[in-house]
Amino acid sequence: MSRQHPIVAVTGSSGAGLSTIRHAFKFIFERLNIKPALVHGDGFRRYTDRQFTALLDEARRSGRKISWFGPECNHFPELESFFRTYGECGSGVYRQYAHTAEHGEELGVPAGEFTPWAPLPPGSDLLLYEGQHGGLAANTWTRRKVDARHFPPGIDRRVGRPGIDVARHVDLLIGVAPAINLEWIQKIHRDCKNGCTPDESVETILRRMDDYIHYIVPQFGLTDINIQRMPLVDTSDPFIARDVPLPDESLCVIHFRDRERHDFRALLKRIPDAYMSRPTTMVVSSNNLRLALAAICSPILAGFMEARGSAAAGSRTPDPCVPSEL
Numbered sequence: 001m002s003r004q005h006p007i008v009a010v011t012g013s014s015g016a017g018l019s020t021i022r023h024a025f026k027f028i029f030e031r032l033n034i035k036p037a038l039v040h041g042d043g044f045r046r047y048t049d050r051q052f053t054a055l056l057d058e059a060r061r062s063g064r065k066i067s068w069f070g071p072e073c074n075h076f077p078e079l080e081s082f083f084r085t086y087g088e089c090g091s092g093v094y095r096q097y098a099h100t101a102e103h104g105e106e107l108g109v110p111a112g113e114f115t116p117w118a119p120l121p122p123g124s125d126l127l128l129y130e131g132q133h134g135g136l137a138a139n140t141w142t143r144r145k146v147d148a149r150h151f152p153p154g155i156d157r158r159v160g161r162p163g164i165d166v167a168r169h170v171d172l173l174i175g176v177a178p179a180i181n182l183e184w185i186q187k188i189h190r191d192c193k194n195g196c197t198p199d200e201s202v203e204t205i206l207r208r209m210d211d212y213i214h215y216i217v218p219q220f221g222l223t224d225i226n227i228q229r230m231p232l233v234d235t236s237d238p239f240i241a242r243d244v245p246l247p248d249e250s251l252c253v254i255h256f257r258d259r260e261r262h263d264f265r266a267l268l269k270r271i272p273d274a275y276m277s278r279p280t281t282m283v284v285s286s287n288n289l290r291l292a293l294a295a296i297c298s299p300i301l302a303g304f305m306e307a308r309g310s311a312a313a314g315s316r317t318p319d320p321c322v323p324s325e326l
Contacts, residue, residue, distance in 0.1 A: 003311040006126045006304040007169060008036075009134025011026035012176035013069070013216050015166075016183055017229065021176055022130045024290045028298055029128075034305060037086075037124035041131015042097035044079045049112030066218070067208030069132060069215050077229045083169035090121050126304060135167040135175065135219030146257065167222045172300055175223035182231050184238040202239060225296065225307050226255040229286060241271060247286035254282045254292065262296065270295045 010021045022038075029036050045068060052073065057067045066072050072172065078093075084091035096115045098104035105112040167173060184205060185220060191201035220226055229252050231245040256262055259280045267282065268274050271292045274284045284292045 001167075001169065003279060003307045005090040005177060006171040006308065007083060007086050007087060007129065008126060008172045008174070008176045008301075009129040009131075009167075009170045010176060011129075011132065011136075011219050013132060013135035013183065013212060013222070014187065016141060016176045016178055017186065018130050018176050020289070021174065021227070021293065022128070024293045025128055025297070027290070028294050031294075032066065032298065032301055034301060034304065035123065035125045036128045037120055037126070038081075039120070039129050039131075040097065041129065041133055042074045042099070043095045043114065044082075044131070044133070045114075046074055048114065059116070064208050065210060067204075067211045069208050069211035071138065071164075074133065074263060076133065076138065076166070078165055080135070080166045080169070083127075083129075083166055086120070087169050090124060091122060093117050094120055105256075124310065126301075130169075132216060133219075134221045135168060135173050136215065137166060137167050137218065137222060138164040138215065167219065172297070172306065173219075173223045173225075175220040175226040177220055177226060178229040179231060179235070181235040181238040182229060182250070183236060186244055188239070188241075189244050198239065200306045201217055202243075218320070224257050224261075227289070228253040228255075247289075250286045252284050252286050252289050252292070253277070254284065254296070256280045261300075267292075267295050 002013060008025070010018050010025070025036075028034075046053075052068075055073075056066065068074070070194050082092040095117045096107055098107050098109050098111050098113055101111045104113070107115050109115055161244075177183070187205060188198055188201045192198060193205070196204075229250050231250045232250050233245050235241060235245065253306055257280070264282070268276070269290055271282075271284055274282055274288070274292065277283050282292075
């Protein structure tokens with residue numbers, strides 16, 4: 001973790017609603033006059049869309065299950081190295097993925113492909129990562145050993161783990177994990193808008209389930225804040241749902257790892273109709289999620305900027321990312 005170059009990561013599976021949280025953070029950054037570096041996790045995928053399609057065809061013939069969630073299809077060491085380097089000097093090597101043809105025109109590459117690896121532009125105040133592996137902690141290259149033991153808030157579970165440990169470099173880690181049926185509904189509807197059939201989307205859900213359990217779910221035990229959207233309408237069969245529940249048809253359950261870090265009385269006064277269901281769990285209307293994020297995260301981000309300013313003023317050591325003169 002870094003005082004001069006803090007990292008905020010929003011993590012969860014595709015279809016969970018990460019982009020909603022990213023947009024909320026953009027408003028917070030503007031209000032606090034923070035200049036972020038925005039990085040999407042898809043840039044650390046190992047394969048282009050065309051390469052993944054060929055690999056998937058081969059995997060199906062051989063009976064293997066692969067997905068974008070697992071180590072076979074991602075540059076996990078490069079992601080951890082990027083986080084570590086950013087924390088050290090506010091830069092790092094990354095690349096961007098073209099999600100659409102329009103996005104590809106902006107980046108100068110075809111849709112489904114990557115820009116070349118390049119240094120992150122300098123001058124950012126903090127890093128905002130949005131993707132599937134911002135809280136990854138994998139003890140081996142194949143399957144992480146899931147440990148469900150409870151740790152008190154004073155013990156940070158992100159420190160001292162062997163293997164790939166992206167989460168230990170993150171200063172504020174936020175998990176987005178809707179109720180699983182809601183997540184599937186959102187996934188199916190998004191895929192169908194992009195040209196998939198419902199059957200193809202369901203096949204993807206089933207194929208990636210093993211990686212989801214081993215590489216996505218354990219991250220939510222390492223987060224500082226978890227956000228779960230809970231529907232208030234019937235989603236018992238997500239595979240026949242005709243539409244995604246609206247914000248006023250759902251609630252957001254927000255869990256805080258460290259209750260000492262937050263002033264819950266002040267938060268409840270600022271967020272309409274919010275209440276505490278447990279000492280570390282707040283319930284808010286989905287319509288008020290952006291307001292809740294601003295109330296919860298603004299003091300944390302302001303603290304990062306204050307610490308960053310103090311560290312910069314008192315630092316006399318050279319920047320490790322800038323080569324010294326010969």
